[in-house]
Amino acid sequence: MLAALVGVSLSAAPGTGYYIPVRHTPEALTIQHDPDDLTSVERLDALPPETVIAALKPLLEDPDIPKTGHNIKYDMIVFANEGVELRGVGMDTMVASYLTDPSRMRHNLDEVSLHYLRHTTIPISALIGKGSRQVTFDEVPVDRACGYACEDADMSLRLEGVFRPLLRERGLEALHREIEIPLIHVLARMEMRGIALDPEVFARMSAGLADRLKSLEERIFAAADTQFNINSPKQLQEILFERIGLKPVRKTKTGLSTDVDVLEELAGKHPLPGLILEYRSLEKLRGTYVDALPKLVHPRTGRIHTSFNQAVAATGRLSSSNPNLQNIPVRTEDGRQIRGGFIAGGENLRLVSADYSQIELRVLAHLSGDPAMIAAFRADADIHRDTAARVFGVMPELVSPEMRRQAKAVNFGVVYGISDFGLSRNLGIPRHEAARFIADYFAQYPRVREWLDEVVVRAREEGYVTTLFGRRRYLPELGSRDANVRKGAERAAINTPVQGTAADIIKKAMVDLDPLLERAGARMLLQVHDELVVETEAGREEETAALMRGVMENVLEMSAPLRVDTGSGRNWSEIH
C-alpha cells in the first residue's frame, strides 16, 4: 500500500508554527490543501497548532497508515509532547541508510539525499510550487526549497523508493522491519523517560573532589618547582622532559606523549608523574561527570535524558550522547560513587539491571563452532580461568590471578583482531612471549583461529562482513595498498561480526522486552551495550529481573548459550 501520509514536519520549538505539506492524500485531511500549490503551505503556517494536531492525530495514530520519515524518533518525541502517539512507521530512511551502509560518516538527510538521489529528476513544482519542468536534483534552488518542510518529507519518500529494493537485495528487510523499526519506539520512550539523579551525591562528591584536586595541585607545583596548567599536555611535556629531564617514552603526532602508559612508566623515576596520574583521574571524574551531569537534569522531568543514536556505530551498536550514559565510570571506587548517583526516581521505585555475561566470547564460540570454547560455556565455567588452565596447561584450581588476567587479555584481544605487538603492549610483556601466548591459545581453540582466517578471506572476496542477523558492513579498505589501513580493516572484519551480533541480540531483546515490561509496570531506561537498566515498583524487583533474564537469554539459541546476570537496588551502583 502506498504511504498515505507523505510528510509532516513540525518545527522544533513548540508554538512556533507547523508546516503541513501533504501530497497524494488531500482527501485524508480536513485541512484544505492544493498539492500543486505549495504557496498554501505558508497559509497553513498560520493555523493554530491545536487545529493542525486535531486534524493529524487520527492519521498519525493509525497503525494501518504507513509513515515514512528521516530520523523518525525525533518526530515521535515532538508528537508525543503534543499528545500524539505515532504509529505505523514503515520506514525510517536514516535507519535504512545505516543498514544499507553503516560505515557512512553521516546519515543525515542532506548527505543521504545527495548520495542516493543526485541523478534522479524531480518535479520542481513539488518544491517551489510553480511550473512543472523536470529538473535534476542539483538544479533545485535550495534557498527557496529549503524553507518548506515538504522538502524533508519529499526527499524521505523518494529515498524510501531507493532503500526498499536495496534492503531487499542485501537481505536486510527482516532486520529493518522486525528489529530496527520497532526499536525506534522503544528508544524514543527511553529518551523521554530519562533517569533520575541524586543531587546530593553529586554535590558531596564535587566538594570532595575539589579539595583533593586543590591539594594535589599544590603537591604537583612543588614537585615541578613551578606553576603551570596541569591540563595542558603541551606544558606538561615541557616540565617532564625538558625542565626535569625525564626520558620521553613515546611520541604523538605533535609532540611527546604524556598519557597514562607513559606516566606509569615514569612514575618510578620522579614523584611528579604519579601525582599527575592521580590529578588526571580526579579531574576526569569532576569535569566529565560529577560537575557536568547535574547541570543536565531537565527542569520539568527532574531527570537526565540522553539520546540513543541508532545510526552511528559501524558495527550495529547503539551510541549515547548529550550526555553519553554508556560510559559512566564503574571501575574505581570514585567511579562507582558516580554510578551510585543514578537512582530510581521515587521512594517506591527500584532499579533493576540485567547484563549479558561474556556475550561477545559466547558469540565468538558460536560463530567459530570451537568445541572447547563451546564446552566451557555449556559447563558455565569461568571462561578466563578455563582459558588460562588450557593455555598454561594446569588444572583450573591452580590458575593464579595473574594467569587468569593474562588469559582474559588474550580472550579480549582475539575479539579485537589481536597482534603479538598489541598483546605485548597491553600486558607489558616481551613481544615473543605475547606471540607464544597467542600460539598456545590457538592450539587450544583451533576452530577460533580457522574462523578468524576465514572471516577475513571471505570479507576480501565479498567486500563486506555480516552478523548472525544479516547486518552488513562493507570494508573496502581490505584492498588498500597501505598495510596499516589494510590491517585495520582486517581487524574490523574480525570484530564486526562478533560485536555486531551481540548488538543484534540485545536490540532484539529490547524489542521483545518492552511490551512485557510495560505489562509488569516496569520501564526500560538505559542500554549499555550488554546491559539493560529498568525502573520498576519496589517489591517487584524479582519479578522484573526474572522477566528480563527469561527474554534476554532466549532471544537466540546459540551453541554457547546466552547467560544473563541480574541485580536490583535503589541506585545503579548497588545493583552490581
Place this chain on the structure above:
DNA sequence: GCATTCTGCAA
C-alpha cells in the same frame, strides 16, 4: 566560533 589533538571513560 570551529576544528583538531590529546586524553580517558565505558562495553
Place this chain on the structure above:
DNA sequence: TATTGCAGAATGC
C-alpha cells in the same frame, strides 16, 4: 601495532 563509541580541555586558525 587490539574493537566500538563520546566528551572535556587546550590549542590554533
